[in-house]
Amino acid sequence: MHLQGVADEIMCRDFSTTLKGPVKVWFSRLTPNSINTFKELSTQFASHFIRGHRYKKSTTCLMSIKQWEDEMLRSYITCFNKEALSIEKSDDKILVAAFTNGLRKGKFLFSLYKKDPKTMSDVLY
Template structure:
């Protein structure tokens, strides 16, 4: 587990401990936690489909799986060059496919992502 991953998981544990001490309801935890995220964790959260997670436990599991379980699948930005908008594919569908792959990129640069996305149109 890398240093950044360890810090991210520690951040989740600290947040949960603080919220449980104050007996904060699950719904508030789900709304408050994203405001504490920075860097790759904030990027990960911003790419989640809205209304797909209903409990903080479920959110925590997704979070941990992404930052621990998904680490060995990281790729370079170059892998996105293979993603092209298919003939008769809607822009929404292309964006969804592109974003799913972009989540697998290790430390993706926003400018590179925009350029590669545009080239794939």
């Protein structure tokens, strides 16, 4: 678009239509009318994402992970672990609580209630 001589205003508006995930979140948090040129937009974009800024997740996001009715336990564990690894600081008690909260009712869940594991290692063992 830049080579075609398209106006800055059009490039800025078109830029937002290509965004996904964290980039879309970043863009939506920009103050309206705070950027005047596409060069300014691209500079802010590059400086924000090149420095490796990551959005931190809290352990509360783990409470939304649920095992589907037809989902295998292995798949649920994989999904839960993937999210748990994205959390900077996590407490084992909270991880165990969130994990068991998301399990569907069944023999495995009831065996966890009986054994009362204190760590995720205990749960997975």
